[in-house]
Amino acid sequence: MLPHRRVENWKKLPELANLRDLSHPPKELYFSGRWSPDIFTSCVAVVGSRRMTDYGRRVIEKIVPRLVFEKKTIVSGFMYGVDQYAHEVCMENGGKTIAVLGWGIEQVMEGADRKIADRIVSSGGLLLSEWKDQEATLWTFPVRNRIVAALASDIIVVEAAVKSGSLITANIARKLKRRLWAVPGEITSRTSSGTNTLIDQGYAKMWLGDTPQQLPIMKDPLVQLIQEQVLTANDIARRLGKPVSEIGAQLSLLTVTGQLVERGGKYYVSEN
């Protein structure tokens, strides 16, 4: 059992304002880890099936590093499969993650659960639960899903079957007017039927890793320069009067995040 504490009077805390959107907010909140209000400022929930396929694994490896790069906190439900893998990839990339447990904070965890929980706490993340000593049972999991949905501004469903806990989270997110995203999958795959349906019914937008999403172009002199003219790294360095090593690094960063496009050594501002 990890050391834990009760959040005193959580309804007064500004960083938890999101949780008050719920029609049935939790009575109490317990946590393990070091409490810092910053971790709640920009949360994205990544949720999905317990039976993660190889596709789901690859999707997480693709989308989570990018979210971490954008300084998002990854929130998920700590269940094996998609949830735990999202926590792990987030930590591997140096990000902070919040795990909302489907059982009381005092319940003893074993094996892989225990290892990941330890890692979350030591990497600066949080374990969160609304119960003290509640055992995990069938009803506790869907109930904790509402906290996952409420904490995040965006919810990304990676893989989900038609009848699954992830779709419960998706439904709550819709009611809370959170942005709901679903990763499309093969139409023959059972674990993608839920996500595909969300997209098909128009409840969720498609999440495609590569398109730059909600990323405003910085008012960077470099970007402004490229907006006027297509240039090479050497040209840019010369015009801005800066060493090419610095400019090169900046160009790579902007290219990898999708704001610039490089073709034949020349840089363009991305059309998206």
Add this chain to the structure above:
Amino acid sequence: MLVKINSVANIGLETVPVDVEVDVATAGFPGFTIVGLASKAVEEARERVKTAIVNSGFDFPPKKITVNLAPADLPKDGAAYDLPIAVGVLAASGQLGLPNGTIYFYGELSLDGTLRPTRGILLLALFAKHKKNAIIFVPAPSAAEAGVVSGVTVIPVPTLADLVRHITGEKIIAPLPHTAYAALDEEESADFDLKEIAGQEQAKRALVIAAAGGHNVLMWGPPGTGKTMLARALPGILPPLTDAEALEVTRIFSISGLLPSGVALIKKRSFRAPHHGVSAAGVIGGGTNPLPGEVSLAHLGVLFLDEMPEFPRSVLESLRQPMEDGTVEIVRVAGHVRYPASFTLIAAINPCPCGYLGHPRRECKCTEHQIAKYRHRISGPILDRIDLTVMVAPVEIEKLSIAKEYSGLSLGSKEAKKAVIRARNIQSKRFAGTGLYTNSQMRNREVRQFGKLTAEAENFLKMAAQKYDFSARSYMRLIKVARTIADLAGEPSILPVHMAEGLQYKQLV
């Protein structure tokens, strides 16, 4: 009468003792025979020795003379046995009394009795150094290369007659003074200073990274953009050769006979730029008695392959072993030798056969098929060993003058060299005791051990890997390059900016 003279044979960079036994028989039909697996050059020593002895004012005995070069099963080549044979004939015919002690004779004779420059003197000196109180008699024109070896007496012999006068005590030849390594001047080390090259800031930066981390570079661009100039500037930013390294390089040049007369030690890093008509043997080394090829002559220096796809496939493929191991093994009938060949490869490639693909003003005349064929001439395994790829775009005339305005920003070879030496010092501390010297030599295990990525840098790397669909190898390569960039910045761990800059030099194909 039978006499035995000491000499040596150089097999590759290995020196083995050879006994030159000369017998002038009292009975028998007059004749002159050389036995002991002598090559044509050694066979011909008979005529040179005979004439040189006569022209130096001695008698060539009209008797049965037999010369044996022992060990008899080792093939001997070269003209270096002229001097020991001549001394042997003079001693065996009673015209010269040999002094006691460990004495080696080595050198080629000309018909008038003067000694000609002979290759491999440095190797002889290094060999004799391990014998007690050894004296070596070598041709005066090549004697300088033995000067850096301490613990051996070097007698520079101008002519055969002078040698006899020295031994009889008539007129002593002064031994060659020992030259201390530090006393030798640092040579002007490169053909170009980085400052002289207009524009191409990114290519210059790539060269600095290459010099600092020992990475190979591929330069990509149309003709006339300065690729060759850039490559020629590289030796000027490489750290100076250490004593041990200089000796190693000089040995290779000594055995190849490429050491200019009077030069004691090569302190300048070599720059080799073989033409694309070169044969595989010319590049990796060859010949009946294998001599070093371009890869060995470029040892610890730069091998520049201009228009790399024009080189025959066999030549490019033969570079794989030296690029992997830093040595090259040549097998011939006469035996097999191993030469060191640890070089920095700089390859220049045109974007297409005509050279103008992507040029801002000129039109490319190549078909898609031609371009694909051209690029396929360089195999994956070779490209895999190249860490940095850089575009060398055409510099427009107007920009040449703009570059001058910002000349304060452009990097000179002197400062670049200082930065390189700093980065190399960091590396030698890091790799102490591992047998590695530079970041480019790290294998996956060392990359994990010494890479020291911050979590943010790893995060960035993973995003880049996703975007460009990196192979595992490209992934490791980028970490190595980023490690060098971090070393240049003096940072203990790799930060995202280092990773991001490294990404600028990723491969284009």
